[in-house]
Amino acid sequence: MIEVQDLAKRFQQGRGRQARTVLAVDGVSWQARDGRITGLLGPNGAGKTTTLRMVAALLPPDTGRIAVDGIDVAQQPMQALARLGVLSDARGLYPRLTARENIVYYGRLHGMSRAAASARADTLAKVLDMAPLLERRTDGFSQGERMKTALARALVHNPPNIILDEPTNGLDVLATRSLREALRRLRDDEGKCIVFSTHIMQEVERLCDEVVVIAHGRTVAEGTVPALLARTGEKDFEEAFVSLAFSEEERTSQALAASRGLS
Numbered sequence: 632m633i634e635v636q637d638l639a640k641r642f643q644q645g646r647g648r649q650a651r652t653v654l655a656v657d658g659v660s661w662q663a664r665d666g667r668i669t670g671l672l673g674p675n676g677a678g679k680t681t682t683l684r685m686v687a688a689l690l691p692p693d694t695g696r697i698a699v700d701g702i703d704v705a706q707q708p709m710q711a712l713a714r715l716g717v718l719s720d721a722r723g724l725y726p727r728l729t730a731r732e733n734i735v736y737y738g739r740l741h742g743m744s745r746a747a748a749s750a751r752a753d754t755l756a757k758v759l760d761m762a763p764l765l766e767r768r769t770d771g772f773s774q775g776e777r778m779k780t781a782l783a784r785a786l787v788h789n790p791p792n793i794i795l796d797e798p799t800n801g802l803d804v805l806a807t808r809s810l811r812e813a814l815r816r817l818r819d820d821e822g823k824c825i826v827f828s829t830h831i832m833q834e835v836e837r838l839c840d841e842v843v844v845i846a847h848g849r850t851v852a853e854g855t856v857p858a859l860l861a862r863t864g865e866k867d868f869e870e871a872f873v874s875l876a877f878s879e880e881e882r883t884s885q886a887l888a889a890s891r892g893l894s
C-alpha cells in the first residue's frame with residue numbers, strides 16, 4: 632500500500648533576476664491499495680512525474696508525507712525502497728548484457744544471490760511473457776522488449792508495490808496490450824499494489840481500479856471510473872476528465888484557440 636499526504640515540491644529555475652519558482656506539486660494526496668491498479672491521470676505538467684519521483688525517494692518533498700506499507704520514505708528510504716519496484720522514464724539497460732544478466736545484476740544490487748535472482752528472472756519471464764528474450768543481448772531490443780526487461784528488472788526483488796511513470800510511452804498497440812495484460816497478472820496473481828501515471832484516458836478506462844486526477848499540482852478527484860462519471864454527470868470519461876481537471880476559463884480559452892485555428 633502506498634499513501635501520499637499533502638505533498639508539495641517547488642523548483643528554482645534560473646539565477647539572479649531571471650530566477651523563478653515553479654510550484655510543481657502543491658497538495659497531492661492519494662492512497663493506492665494492494666491488489667488494485669491505481670492511475671494518476673493528469674494533463675501535461677500536472678505534477679505526476681514529480682510526485683512519483685518523490686515516492687521513489689529520488690527527490691525530497693518540501694512538505695508532506697509518503698509511506699510505503701507504512702514505512703516513511705523520508706525517514707527509512709532503504710526499507711521503503713525494498714518494498715517498491717520503480718519503472719521510470721529512463722529505462723536504461725546495459726546493451727552488452729542479456730536480459731537475464733540485466734535482471735540478475737539488479738537482483739545482486741538488492742542483495743539477492745545470483746541463483747535466487749536468476750530463478751526470479753525465470754518467474755518474471757513467464758508473468759511478463761518474455762521468456763524468448765532472456766538470453767538475448769538487450770542491444771537492438773524493440774521499445775516493447777526494452778520495457779518488459781526494465782519492468783522485470785524493477786520487480787526482481789519481488790516488491791509488493793510497483794510504480795510506473797507513463798509506461799506505455801513509445802509502445803505500439805500490441806506492446807501496450809501486452810503490458811496491460813502483464814500488469815493485470817501482477818495484480819491478480821501476485822496481489823501487487825500498482826500505480827502508474829498517464830494522460831491517456833483509454834489506458835485508465837481499460838486498466839484502472841482507481842483513478843486519481845491531478846491538475847496544477849493538486850489532487851482534484853479520486854475514485855473509480857464509474858464514480859467519476861457519476862460525480863460529473865458525464866457519460867464519456869474524457870468529458871468527465873476535462874471537467875474535473877480544467878477550470879471554466881481554461882476550457883473556454885482552449886475552445887477559442889481551437890476555433891481560431893479552424894477559421
Ligand SMILES: Nc1ncnc2c1ncn2[C@@H]1O[C@H](COP(=O)(O)OP(=O)(O)OP(=O)(O)O)[C@@H](O)[C@H]1O
Binds near residue numbers: 653655830
Ligand atoms: N527539475 C525541474 N526544474 C524545474 N521545473 C520542473 C522540474 N521538474 C518538473 N518541473 C516542472 O514542474 C511541473 C510538473 O512537472 P511534471 O513532470 O511532474 O508533470 P507531469 O504531470 O509528469 O507532466 P507530463 O505528463 O507532461 O510528463 C512542470 O511545470 C515542470 O515544468
